[in-house]
Amino acid sequence: MAASSSSDPVESHYASRSLVDTVLAAVDAAGLPPGLLKASDLAPLDQFHVRGLQATKELAALAGIDSGSRVLDVGSGVGGPARHLAEWFGCEVVGIDLTEEYCRVAEALTVRAGLADKVTFKAANALALPFKNGSFDVVWTQHVAMNIKDRPRLYGEMHRVLKPGGWLALYDAMAIDGKEPIYPVPWARDPSTSFLVTADALRAVLNKTGFAIRTWRDVSEESRQWFAAQKPPAQPPKLGLHLLMGADFRIMAGNFGRNVAEGRVGLLMAVAEKN
Ligand SMILES: C[S@@+](CC[C@H](N)C(=O)[O-])C[C@H]1O[C@@H](n2cnc3c(N)ncnc32)[C@H](O)[C@@H]1O
Structure with a gap:
């Protein structure tokens, strides 16, 4: 891949070249119906987290969203979760992401999905x-x-932009006490841009920020099973995260699975209410 013009190492990790044409060409080559794309059509490409669309559906069921909700997706990637929420609930969703190129891809896919008035x-x-x-x-x-290293500031910003009584819905990888992940992983090539915290540390920072925990669900075991069931295809699939991350995404994803299987990294879904 060509070198990125971004000076932010996290942004360079996620997109080091222009992606819109590549992604739209892959969507066309996948033979998706010419009409409006659905969340499930794009899921192999645009749900950039463990257990894909299934995990998004599970978090959505916990998050208290309805058609009148105004939702902010922080770190929206190429927009799959945001489009899914708008498609399912009919709500308005705003996505923000550090990686400008992902925002461009997200906008292009949202036009194809006919959701640009909502997302x-x-x-x-x-x-x-x-x-x-x-x-x-x-x-x-x-x-x-x-x-993100500065968790007090991250959750402080989320708390600030929420209405009183509003909900934070999160799904994240967790550190396990005393264990080091094996790198590279999908979010970092090495420890310099990886800032996992333990579930206990997360709970403490959320409480201190002014959130009351409503749901706290360790989903490490279902994640382990999901990784174990993945069968690496002989050829890259027509739609997949390798289109964003490059051919060695396979190695990163494999290491994520190994980290979960070996108890080095956990997965957590949680919902917390702004006090
Ligand atoms: C693994 S992807 C997840 C994307 C999306 N949430 C999803 O589940 O499909 C991580 C995303 O976080 C974004 N990100 C990382 N640090 C960020 C920051 N400080 N502010 C905003 N976005 C950030 C990256 O640019 C990337 O798009």
Whole structure:
């Protein structure tokens, strides 16, 4: 891949070249119906987290979203979860992501899905959310915090932009006390951009920020089973995360599975209410 023009090592990790044409060509080559794309059509490419669309559906069932909700997806990637929420609930979703190129891909796919009136994207850092206090009913985030060291500021920003009584729905990889992940993993090539915390540390920072925990679900075991059931295809699939991350995504995903199987990394879904 060509070198990225971004100076942010996290952004360079996720996109080191332009991706919109590549992704749209792959969507066409996959022979998807010419009409409006559904969340399930794009899921192999746009649900960038363990257990894909199934995990998004599970978190959505916990998150208290309805058609009147205004949802912020922090670290929205190429927009699969945001489109799924709009498609299922008919709600408005705003996605922000550090990686500008992912926002461009997200916008292009959202037009193809016919959801551009409900779902919008903006390049921004989760540590400085470009929204007024109390702008959202739900803040949603999946597999993003692992790249973010300053957790008090991250959850402080999420708390600030939520309305009083609003909900934070999160799905993240967790550190396990005393265990080191094997690298590279999908979120980092080495420890310099990986900032996992333990579930206990996460609970403490959420409480300190002013959240009351409503749901706390360790989903490590179902994640382990999902990884174990993955059969690496002989050829890369027509749609897949390798289109974003390059051919060695396979190695990164394999290491993530190994980390979960060996108890080096856990997975957690949680919902917390703004006090
Ligand atoms: C593994 S992907 C997950 C994408 C999406 N949440 C999903 O589940 O499909 C991680 C995303 O987090 C974004 N990210 C990492 N650090 C960020 C930050 N400080 N602010 C905003 N986005 C960030 C990356 O650019 C990337 O798109």
